[in-house]
Amino acid sequence: MIIHGKAYPRAGLVGNPSDGYFGKTISFAFGNFAAQVLLYETPELEILPNERDHSRFKSLPELARDVRLHGYYGGIRLLKAAVKRFHDYCHENGIPLDERNFTLRYESNVPTQVGLAGSSAIIAACFRALMAFYGVDIPRPVLANLILSVENVELSIPAGLQDRVAQVYQGLVYMDFDRDLMNRQGYGRYEELDPAVLPPLYVAYRAELSEGTEVFHNNIRARWERGEPEVVEAMRFWANLTDQVYERLKSGRGREIAPLLNANFDRRCKIYKISEGNLRMVNEARATGASAKFSGSGGAIVGTYEDEAMFQRLGERLSRIGCRVLKPEIMKSTAHQEAP
Secondary structure (H helix, E strand, C coil): CEEEEEECCEEEEECCCHHHHCCEEEEEEECCCCEEEEEEEECCCEECCCHHHCCCCCCHHHHHHHHHHHCCCCCHHHHHHHHHHHHHHHHHCCCCCCCCEEEEEEEECCCCCCCCCHHHHHHHHHHHHHHHHHCCCCCHHHHHHHHHHHHHHHCCCCCCHHHHHHHHHCCEEEEECCHHHHHHHCCCEEEEECHHHCCCEEEEECHHHCCCHHHHCCCHHHHHHCCCHHHHHHHHHHHHHHHHHHHHHHCCCHHHCHHHHHHHHHHHHHHCCCCHHHHHHHHHHHCCCCCCEECCCCCEEEEECCCHHHHHHHHHHHHCCCCEEECCCECCCCCCCCCC
C-alpha cells in the first residue's frame, strides 16, 4: 500500500512578515502546485533522492543554474529532519510506533525560493504521510509548530509560523500570534475564513528573483530584539492592517482591501532592502491598476484585480519581465483534529 501525503504552497495576503514577531497575518494555501511525499512499507528505512538532490551535471553553467533554482540543498535533509522530529514527538508524548520500516520519496512542482513556502510544503506532506502510516493524530496547532521546528530547530533555518499554519489548516486562515497567547498555550489564535469573501486574487512569481528567507530578512530580527522603534512600529502596523482586512472580509467588503495590501508592501520598503527586480515586479503589477505585495520573502507577489481585462493586462505586462501570473485555486480546509 502506497500512502500519499500532500501539501500546497502558501501566499501571505496581509500582515507578513509580522508573524515571526507576535503579529497577525491572513494567508491562504492554493492548489496550483503541490509537494507530495510517497511512503510505502519496506524492509529497511530509506529516503530516496529527487532531481533536486542530484550532484552530477553536464556542465558548470548547469550546476550554477541548479544552485540558483534549488539552492545548495535539496529535499533529503527536509525529509530526514521531519522523520526525526516525528519520532521525537511520538516518543516525548508516549505515542507507541510499531517497528515497520518504510521508503519515502518526494516530488514537488512548487516554485522554489520565491516566498511560496515550498520547503515547508515538503515537510507538511511528509508529516501527513507519517501520520497516516502509523495512525497518529496530531492536533493542527501542534502540527504547525512541529513543522516549524523541523526547519528552525533541526536545520537552523529562520522561519515563522504563518506558512505552516496555512499549510496545515489549508483554505484561508486569520492568525493572531499574540505574545501572551503564544507563551500561554504555545500557539496563536487561528480562524478559518470562507474563501468566498475574497475579491479576485492573482499570484505572480519569477524564479530568477529567488531570495531565501534567511537572506531577505537580513538584520530585522536583531533590530526588533533591540527594540528599534521603526521596526517595532512596523510590526504593529502590519498587525493592524491584518485586522482591517479581516473586518472588511467579514463584512462583505472584500473589494476594499486593495489599498491595505499596497500599504503592507509600502511599509516593508521602509525597513527592508528590496531588490530592483522585486520592486519592478510590484510596480509593473500596480501599473495595471492591480494591488501588489510580497506573498512571502520575495520573488512572488499577491494582489487583487478588478476584472478579466485587468487580469489580462497583468499577464501581458508581467510576462515581459519573465513572470508567470495565475489565479490561485484556494484549497478546502483540512479535517484534522483540533487541539483541546
